[in-house]
Amino acid sequence: MTKSLRIGIIGASADRGWAKESHVFAVQKLAGLELAAVATSRQSTADAAAKAFGALAAYGKADDLIRDPDVDLVAVCIRVPNHRELVLSAIAAGKHVYCEWPLGRNIAEAEEMAAAADAAKVHAAIGLQTRMNPAAHRARDLITSGAIGRLLSARIYSGTGAFSPRVAAADSYLENAENGATLVTIHGGHALDLAGAVLGQIEDVTALTTTQYPEIQVGDDSTPQVRLIPDHLLMQAHLAGSGALSIEVAGGRPPEKTPFCLEVSGENGEVALDGGALRGFQSGRLRLWLNGELQSVDEGEVASMPDTATNVAGVYTALRDDILRGTSTVPDFHHAVRLTRLLEDVMSSARTGTRKLLADWPEQ
Known part of the structure; x- marks a missing residue:
């Protein structure tokens, strides 16, 4: 090469x-x-x-x-x-x-x-x-090092401007669940993946999906259409060892209402990540807080990147080094398989109202 x-x-x-x-x-x-x-x-x-x-x-x-x-x-x-x-x-x-x-x-x-x-x-x-985000890495280090003591609970809120009542013609394929690109798979997937990266193993999940906007308008001519997919997702889970996790993923939020936050409470303190992007938090920078104080995070090679490129650049740097060194540090296709399986469990839980046990998620 x-x-x-x-x-x-x-x-x-x-x-x-x-x-x-x-x-x-x-x-x-x-x-x-x-x-x-x-x-x-x-x-x-x-x-x-x-x-x-x-x-x-x-x-x-x-x-x-x-x-x-x-x-x-x-x-x-x-x-x-x-x-x-x-x-x-x-x-x-x-x-x-x-x-x-x-x-x-x-x-x-x-x-x-x-x-x-x-x-x-x-x-x-x-x-x-987002699991390559420097602030997320530092949050994980703080939690695993015991900086906030035993983990008690964590909460994620993730809002996006996508899946609103108005749908661009180019995005109409997102309204068909068979295409594999929905609020649950895209935004729910990113939220669950970050939760696993920062908090560790998720043992089970119980989910509720709803449709906030059952009637939508598609394209420049505002063609009316019935929405057949969820545009809102709630999840709760047990974390391995201790602690509980709740996640809300909300579509159709206007730009000023699309922040992201991950709040982690321990016996001796709190860690938080926040940020925001209209596409979803995965397309923006994250800030790290420890006990209410903003933390300085060394972003290394991605420090000069604009917000939209920061996290993707983190994948490229790790992938570049993996290829040159023969290592394997980036989330790979087997990681994708595990998350896809987890999301199928999420949808099954939402359909049946039952708790789903998770056997092999995530790989740390």
């Missing part, structure tokens, strides 16, 4: 989108990474993206980017229903992969991709980027 890890980003639009706000900036600014290629659905938009971002190559077809011998790692930053085909193609081509979360539409797709990555012996990272 060349000195720099050569990245090809599928779904990098010059005009808008998550790849532009996070992946492109991280790859451009981090040492040891090079933006080798971009791919979009048309050659004209790919050319525009390559010009805007300084990529060496542009492709109107994702498969052409995957076949490019000058690409070492493929970042899949498109809609969830298209993940499986492109991830499997990249793995078959011997490329390392960074795929956005959720990995697949269901557990079967996630397991298939994890098995393929194992067989090909490539590095495969899943976009559960």
Whole structure:
């Protein structure tokens, strides 16, 4: 492999989108990474993206980017229903992969991709980027070191502007649960993953889902539609050893109402994380508090990143080092399988009103 890890980003639009706000900036600014290629659905938009971002190559077809011998790692930053085909193609081509979360539409797709990555012996990272956040790492260290004593309870609130009564035409696919991208899988998944990263093992979960906005308007013409998916999620859980956890994930919150907070109470003090982003807390910076005092956190290489790129850059730095050193520190596709299975338990609990025991979540 060349000195720099050569990245090809599928779904990098010059005009808008998550790849532009996070992946492109991280790859451009981090040492040891090079933006080798971009791919979009048309050659004209790919050319525009390559010009805007300084990529060496542009492709109107994702498969052409995957076949490019000058690409070492493929970042899949498109809609969830298209993940499986492109991830499997990249793995078959011997490329390392960074795929956005959720990995697949269901557990079967996630397991298939994890098995393929194992067989090909490539590095495969899943976009559960907030567990790479420096403030989250420091919060975990404080808790495990006993800085607040025995953990008593924790509470998470996560608000997002998504899943509101008004739905853009481009986001209408999120209203179909079969596509695997809902409030529960996306925002609920990120919240549960951060809870596991900071607080440790979750032993069980009981969930309640509701639909706050049963009637929505879709597209520029405001076509009326019945919402068939939950846009609000409540969970409660027991933590291993001691402590209780409650989580609320709320869709349709306006910009001024979309903060995130994780509050952890111990016998001898409190740790808290907070932040906020319209897309969800996973796309923003977090601040750390200890007993009501804001803490300074060493952000290392990601310190110069804008808020939207901070957490994604953390995944890229760890993935870069894993590939160069032969280590495995980033959340991988097996991690994605476990979280997908946990979310299936969450939905089962919500349907049946029962408590679900968790056998293998999370891996620390």
